[in-house]
Amino acid sequence: MDGAPTGAPSSVRRAVWTVGGTGRSVSAMTAGPTRARRFAKFRIRGIPGFILRRTLLGLLTLFLVSVVVFAATQALPGDAARAILGRTATPDSLAALREQLHLNEPVLQQYAHWLSGLLHGDLGRSLAANEAVTQLLRNRFENSAVLVLLAALISTPLAVFLGAVTARRRDSRFDHGVSVVMLALAALPEFVVGIALVVLLGTTVFTVLPAVSLIPPDSSPWSHLNDLVLPTLTLVIAVSPYTARIMRASMVEVLESDYVEMARLKGMPESKVVWRHAVPNAIAPTIQVTALNLAYLAGGIVVVEVVFGYAGIGSALVDAVHNRDVPVVQALAMLIAAVYIVLNVLADVASILVSPRLRTSLQ
Amino acid sequence: MTETDVDQAAAAAGLTREQLLRRAVAGGGAALLAGNLAGVARAAVDAAPKRGGTFRIGVSGGSAKDFIDGQNIVTRPDQARIVTGWETLVVFDSQFKLRFDGLAEEISPNKAADQWTIRVRKGIEFHNGKTLSADDVKFSLQRLVNKKLGLFGGAALSSVDPARIQKLDNRTVRLHLKQRDGTILDALGQYVAGIVPVGYSPNAIGQAKPNIGTGPYKVQSFAPGQQSVHVRNPNYWRSGQPYFDKVVIIDFPDDTARVNALLGGQVDAITDVPPAQVAVVTGHSGTKVLESPSAAWTPICMRVDAAPFTDVRVRQAMRLIANRPQMVAQALSGHGRIGNDLYGPFDEAFARSLPQRHQDIDKAKSLLKAAGKDGLTIDLQSTNGALGMNEGAQVFAQQAKAAGVNVNVKILDSGPFYGPQYLKWTFSTDFWGSRNYLSQVAAGSLPSSPYNETHWPDASHRKFLSLYNQAKVTADRTKRTEIMREMQNMEYDAGGYIIWGFSTLLDGYSSKVNGLKTGDKGVLPLNAFGHGYRTIWFA
Numbered sequence: 001m002d003g004a005p006t007g008a009p010s011s012v013r014r015a016v017w018t019v020g021g022t023g024r025s026v027s028a029m030t031a032g033p034t035r036a037r038r039f040a041k042f043r044i045r046g047i048p049g050f051i052l053r054r055t056l057l058g059l060l061t062l063f064l065v066s067v068v069v070f071a072a073t074q075a076l077p078g079d080a081a082r083a084i085l086g087r088t089a090t091p092d093s094l095a096a097l098r099e100q101l102h103l104n105e106p107v108l109q110q111y112a113h114w115l116s117g118l119l120h121g122d123l124g125r126s127l128a129a130n131e132a133v134t135q136l137l138r139n140r141f142e143n144s145a146v147l148v149l150l151a152a153l154i155s156t157p158l159a160v161f162l163g164a165v166t167a168r169r170r171d172s173r174f175d176h177g178v179s180v181v182m183l184a185l186a187a188l189p190e191f192v193v194g195i196a197l198v199v200l201l202g203t204t205v206f207t208v209l210p211a212v213s214l215i216p217p218d219s220s221p222w223s224h225l226n227d228l229v230l231p232t233l234t235l236v237i238a239v240s241p242y243t244a245r246i247m248r249a250s251m252v253e254v255l256e257s258d259y260v261e262m263a264r265l266k267g268m269p270e271s272k273v274v275w276r277h278a279v280p281n282a283i284a285p286t287i288q289v290t291a292l293n294l295a296y297l298a299g300g301i302v303v304v305e306v307v308f309g310y311a312g313i314g315s316a317l318v319d320a321v322h323n324r325d326v327p328v329v330q331a332l333a334m335l336i337a338a339v340y341i342v343l344n345v346l347a348d349v350a351s352i353l354v355s356p357r358l359r360t361s362l363q
Numbered sequence: 364m365t366e367t368d369v370d371q372a373a374a375a376a377g378l379t380r381e382q383l384l385r386r387a388v389a390g391g392g393a394a395l396l397a398g399n400l401a402g403v404a405r406a407a408v409d410a411a412p413k414r415g416g417t418f419r420i421g422v423s424g425g426s427a428k429d430f431i432d433g434q435n436i437v438t439r440p441d442q443a444r445i446v447t448g449w450e451t452l453v454v455f456d457s458q459f460k461l462r463f464d465g466l467a468e469e470i471s472p473n474k475a476a477d478q479w480t481i482r483v484r485k486g487i488e489f490h491n492g493k494t495l496s497a498d499d500v501k502f503s504l505q506r507l508v509n510k511k512l513g514l515f516g517g518a519a520l521s522s523v524d525p526a527r528i529q530k531l532d533n534r535t536v537r538l539h540l541k542q543r544d545g546t547i548l549d550a551l552g553q554y555v556a557g558i559v560p561v562g563y564s565p566n567a568i569g570q571a572k573p574n575i576g577t578g579p580y581k582v583q584s585f586a587p588g589q590q591s592v593h594v595r596n597p598n599y600w601r602s603g604q605p606y607f608d609k610v611v612i613i614d615f616p617d618d619t620a621r622v623n624a625l626l627g628g629q630v631d632a633i634t635d636v637p638p639a640q641v642a643v644v645t646g647h648s649g650t651k652v653l654e655s656p657s658a659a660w661t662p663i664c665m666r667v668d669a670a671p672f673t674d675v676r677v678r679q680a681m682r683l684i685a686n687r688p689q690m691v692a693q694a695l696s697g698h699g700r701i702g703n704d705l706y707g708p709f710d711e712a713f714a715r716s717l718p719q720r721h722q723d724i725d726k727a728k729s730l731l732k733a734a735g736k737d738g739l740t741i742d743l744q745s746t747n748g749a750l751g752m753n754e755g756a757q758v759f760a761q762q763a764k765a766a767g768v769n770v771n772v773k774i775l776d777s778g779p780f781y782g783p784q785y786l787k788w789t790f791s792t793d794f795w796g797s798r799n800y801l802s803q804v805a806a807g808s809l810p811s812s813p814y815n816e817t818h819w820p821d822a823s824h825r826k827f828l829s830l831y832n833q834a835k836v837t838a839d840r841t842k843r844t845e846i847m848r849e850m851q852n853m854e855y856d857a858g859g860y861i862i863w864g865f866s867t868l869l870d871g872y873s874s875k876v877n878g879l880k881t882g883d884k885g886v887l888p889l890n891a892f893g894h895g896y897r898t899i900w901f902a
Contacts, residue, residue, distance in 0.1 A: 093513020128428035129587045130566065136427065139586075195619065203626035203647070211627030212620050214613060217586035309613075309620040311589050319426045319588060319616075324778065328427070 047359070051349055058341040065337040066118070069330050070111050114330065124327035128320070133331045137316060139217055141335070144305070144312035146221040148297045150228060151235035156290050159240045163247025163286070164279055168270075170252060179245075186241035194234040194307040202230065212309040231308045235301065239293045246289045250282040257281075284351040284358075291347030298339040412878065412900040417609040420892070421621045423635040425614030429587040430566055433557035433576045434507055435514045439634060442554070442887055443612050444585075446895040447593045448490070449557030449576035452481060452500070453548055457883040457890065459658070459709040459797065461552050466495065466577060470551070476543045476836060482535045487600045489560050490575035497530045502561040504528055504538070516555035518813050519802060522547065543836040545843070549802045554887065579605035579897040588614055593896075605897035625650055625871045631901075632872040634888040638696030638750075644871045655868040655885030658709045658797035660702060661694075661751035663743065663759060663861040664816035669789045671741070673821070675857045676734040682720060682861050683727040684766050685759060691864040694754035698869055702862035705851050707800035709884050712844040714851040727766045740769040741790055746780035749794035751866055756792050759861070786816055797886045800847055804831055808854070817859025827853050875902050 044052055098104065117124055123133035162182075166175045185193070202211030213227035221228060254260060255278055263273045302314030313332055320328035352358045425440035433449035436442050452467035463469065469482045487495040505525045508517050527539035540547070550556065557576060565574035574582045577600070580593035590613040595605060613630060615621035618637045624630045626647050636644055636652055644650050665672040665681060672678050687701040700708075703719055731737045745756040753774055760770035770790075780791075793816050798806065807814050809831065820827040830850050837843040854860070868885040878899035883890050893899035 092510040096511050096513050126427055128426065130430075131427075131587070198623050198627075203623055207627060210629055211623040212615075212629055214590070214624070214629060217589045218584065306617045307620060309615055309617065309624065315616075316427070316588075323426055323428055325427060 047349070047352065050352065051345070054345045054348060058345055061341055062334070062338060066115060066334060069333040069337075070114065072333075114327075118334065123331040126320075126325055126328050128323040128325040128328070133327050136328065137313060137331065137335075140311055140313050140316050143215055143221050143310065144298070144301060144314065147228065147231055147235065147301060147304075147310070147312060148294060150232045151239065151297060152290070152294050154232065155236040155240040155293075156243065158236070159243035159290075160247050160279070160283065160286060162240070162244040164251050164274060164282070166244070167248045167251030167255060167282075168274055170255075182241040182244055185237055186245075190234055190238045190303045191307050193237050194230070194304055197230050197234055198307070214309060215311055217311065227310075231304050231310055234304050234307075235297060238304075239297065243286060243289050243293060247282065247286045250285045251278060254278045254282040280354060284355050287347050287350045287354070291343040295336075295340040295343045298336055298343075412603070412606050413902070414606050414608075414900070416607050416901040417611060418607045418632075418876075418896060418899070418901075419611045419613065419630040420889075421613050421615040421624050421630040421633040423618070423621060423633075424616055425588055426616065427588040429614065431574055431582060431585055431591065432514075432565055433559040433563065433574075434503070434516055434555055435512075436555055437515075439888075440591075440612060440614050443634070443892055444582075444591055444593075445557065446554060446578070446887070446892045447580040447610060447612075448574070448578040448582060448596075449559065450578050450895070451552055451554060451556050452483070452558065453552040455552050455886060457880065459799075459884040459886070461548055465552075466558050467551075470548060472547075476545055476838060477540045479538045479540070479547055480531070480535060481538070483558075484600070485534065487577050488598050489577055490581045490596060491560075491573065492598070493560060495558065495577055496533050497536045498561050499558060500536050501528045501530055502563070503556075503558045504536075506559065506563065507556060514555070516550070516553050518806065519550035519553060520547070520556070545835050545837070546799070546801045546805065549799050554891070579895050580607075580610055583609075590614065599897075601897065605895070606900035607896060610896045622871065625873070628873070631876055632870065632889055634870050635750075636869040636871045638698050638869065641696075641698070641869060649874050650871055651874055653868075653870045653872060653879050653889060654698070654881060655870075655883045655888075655890070656700065657866055657868050657885040658707065659749075659795060659866050659868075660706060660862050660864070661749055661755055661792060661794045661866070662706075662816075663756065663863070664788070664791050664793055665859040665861070666787075666789045666816070666818050667821040667857075667859040668818045671734070671736050671739060672789070672859065674734045674736070675823075676730040677736050677739070678857065678859060680727040680730040680734070680736075680766070681763075681768075683723045683730070684763050684768065685720075685861055685863050686722040686762050687720070687863045689762070690755055690758050693758045694751050695864060695866055698867040699751075699864045700867070702864045704855055704858060704860060704862045706795065706803050706860070706862060707798060708865060709797060710800040710847075712800055712847040712851075714848050714855065717851070717855050722762070724765050731766065731768070738767050738769075740771070742771045742773050744773050744775060744780065744784075744788045744791040746775050746777050746792075748777065748780075748792075751864070752792040752794055755863060759863075786814060788816070791816060797884070800851070801831070801834060804850070808858075819854070819859050821857075824853055824857060876900075877902050 114124060121134070123137075125131065126133050126136050129136055162178060166178050169175050198211050199205060201207075201209045209229050210227050211230075213224070213231055215221050215224050215227060255274075260273060260278055263277050264270070268277075298313075301312060302318055304310070305312045305315040306318070313335070316328065317332045317336075319325070320332065420443060422440040422443045425438050429438050429440050429444075431441070431444045431448075433445065436445055451465045452470060453461050453463055454465045456462045456464070466483050466487060467481050468484045470479060472479050481500060483495055483497070483500060489495065489499075504520070504523060505528060506512065507514055508520050508523050508525050510517065522540045522542055522544040524539050524541050529537045529539070531537055538547070559576060562572060563575075564572050574585075579596055579599045579601075581596050583592040583594045585591040590611060593610040593612070595608050599605065613624075615624065615633070618635075618640070621633045622636065622640050622644065625633045625644065628649075641652050644652050663681075663685075665678050667673065667678065672681075682704055691697060691699045691701050701719070702708075703717060705714060705717070707713055728737065731739060743756050743760065745753050747753055753772075756770075756772045756774075760772050763770045793814075795803070795807065804812075806812055807816070808819050809815065809828065827850055830846050830853075834843050834846040834850065837846060868888050870889045872879060872889065876899055878893060879890055885891075890898070
């Protein structure tokens with residue numbers, strides 16, 4: 001049951017690894033500095049140089065994503081006017097709406113407009129809502145960000161703690177018990193967890209928490225903490241097992257290493273061995289996984305948002321795809337790609353900072 | 364008014380002659396008095412309505428394309444919102460009969476039924492304090508039929524000539540129709556035919572005007588795809604109403620979340636309880652399900668001018684294949700009534716006397732054999748437009764196997780389904796709301812109809828057209844009913860629809876909500892959203 005840290009079993013999450021692109025393992029990164037040494041004359045050395053290079057690469061990735069996103073959304077079947085009107089479409093209303101939405105412009109011109117708009121912070125107008133995309137998504141972005149942030153703040157320390165403790169007590173009953181529970185929770189889809197929590201705490205068994213999270217459009221989620229409990233709990237249950245298992249695997253490896261043995265032989269108290277020496281060294285892979293989990297949450301909390309009627313960007317994306325609302329789809333795809341890239345750069349930098357070996361190899 | 368006029372108007376309005384006379388003579392006073400008496404009678408049963416509270420309703424569907432327009436809807440939440448602020452000249456009552464209980468105190472035709480005179484009540488105010496006048500009615504009707512705006516209610520009013528709407532005095536206008544039209548009152552009673560103030564354009568970019576009507580609540584805030592807040596209109600013309608201080612309308616595209624919100628007490632009512640969840644809602648303490656029989660239907664449509672359905676025997680065989688009770692039981696989870704291949708069951712001219720069609724596989728097989736189509740294989744296109752479309756198609760496909768017919772159900776995304784092929788599919792499903800017979804014929808069963816899926820009538824039933832034109836201008840009710848029966852006979856024998864059932868509206872509400880009535884003939888959910896949230900209140 002000491003599964004290697006391969007991320008998540010679900011296909012959605014497997015896709016995360018490939019979509020993320022920059023989510024390389026720590027060992028793969030050590031190849032970089034070798035080349036860096038060779039071209040040392042032309043490069044900014046050390047950590048600032050590393051950050052700079054990763055940022056530029058990130059921007060390049062973002063540009064490529066913009067091309068792909070634009071091409072892909074143009075290839076959506078059907079036309080926006082018809083999708084918006086659905087059954088109520090008549091030739092008259094279709095023509096009227098098409099004209100209103102400027103759907104007749106050439107594709108390249110639309111891309112040029114869109115890209116320059118993007119660079120100026122103007123994401124266009126939603127075809128369905130006939131409202132500025134930024135206006136439409138501002139609240140939803142804040143809502144989703146708060147949810148992801150809360151889930152991350154709770155699940156990461158919890159997972160690190162659980163991983164460390166189970167590794168420390170490897171093969172004990174406690175370890176096996178936690179492993180079984182973690183695997184079971186990881187195997188449950190989010191909506192099952194969400195609905196179970198609703199039945200337990202919202203509607204049927206106890207009615208202590210709101211069953212759905214209705215954040216009024218004009219107010220901040222922070223003033224509705226009550227509404228945040230169930231969705232946050234669902235997300236924590238959804239992502240913690242992965243991080244905990246990776247933390248455990250990496251802790252097990254570290255606890256068997258020579259320096260831990262050394263520390264123990266020195267007569268250091270076991271708690272100090274674990275928390276001062278082992279955990280900091282085991283945490284690097286965990287940072288990577290946490291970053292990917294967060295990125296996954298940014299685009300993937302749609303299920304949780306739907307179950308709880310929570311107005312976030314995930315449900316906005318589904319809605320927009322359904323309506324063929326191209327500007328909103330493009331804006332959200334870019335936003336989610338940007339979140340992936342930023343989180344990956346941050347994770348790489350953080351991994352370097354916590355791993356002395358990598359840190360020194362950059363000098 | 365001559366006697367014939369009265370009969371004509373009464374017939375068209377679906378009122379008795381006495382009712383119409385009383386209203387026409389006594390005008391608004393009598394209607395208001397009648398309204399108050401009804402209110403008193405109801406109060407005796409339900410205990411007096413109480414003022415106050417915020418009513419929160421969870422509505423199915425909805426998305427960023429929601430809007431609030433007094434004369435247009437696309438999504439279910441649009442329906443829930445339009446009734447808060449906008450009212451029509453005449454209204455359909457709980458038995459789907461037209462009543463002069465709306466903004467007009469009188470609407471009467473001339474002898475030829477090609478000129479209609481509308482007089483609105485005195486002293487009704489828009490939300491900004493402006494008094495409702497003939498100019499507003501004229502503007503509203505012109506806006507409704509303006510093809511550039513593509514408004515939902517426009518099609519039914521196609522006989523109105525927008526250039527010839529004449530203002531007679533401050534409260535009276537006269538419509539000159541392009542041709543005679545006895546269904547004009549039906550069209551004016553549609554909930555999408557709301558009366559708006561002159562210059563109304565709430566959704567125009569950059570030049571939007573305040574979104575106002577004459578209804579019981581004013582729009583306070585609106586976030587498409589999320590929620591809207593409506594506050595009580597203190598100057599509302601029906602005294603005492605409405606009772607709530609505020610109405611909050613919340614979009615819930617997800618069925619589970621909507622039901623959970625009701626069970627958890629976060630909303631006071633929800634529309635469209637999924638049939639599978641009815642037991643959950645009724646079993647939970649403090650929540651109930653409201654059942655309203657509707658005349659809404661999800662037909663299977665056969666194109667009468669495309670092979671293999673050009674042969675009337677194939678159409679008849681298909682209709683005999685349908686096991687209707689089983690379809691209602693499975694596709695609608697039993698929440699509906701079986702159909703007899705005829706639409707408009709709420710219409711008083713509905714042909715109830717025609718024998719109920721039952722499944723008859725042997726007869727279906729022999730009809731198919733006679734037509735040379737035994738062992739037929741055919742695609743049936745469907746989409747998730749309304750509950751019953753996909754489900755009905757799938758149950759039908761199962762039943763068809765018994766007759767050796769191989770029906771391949773193709774479930775499409777709404778984009779391709781309603782794409783260029785829409786109304787050209789040979790064999791497809793669709794959905795329709797509650798309408799009276801002639802209005803439905805106009806909307807879906809004539810060459811000029813906007814949504815004629817079956818391309819009815821075919822060459823051998825052209826008489827249907829002349830019967831329709833005759834019925835539309837026939838003032839005598841008995842005579843008109845006779846013509847409509849003949850039309851229904853033709854559709855019963857040779858039409859292109861398989862109308863296997865009519866759905867029941869299932870809505871959920873908290874038991875602290877008073878004033879909802881079971882068994883209302885439903886067009887809109889929850890007794891037309893508590894008639895614009897004005898006939899319901901908190902206990």
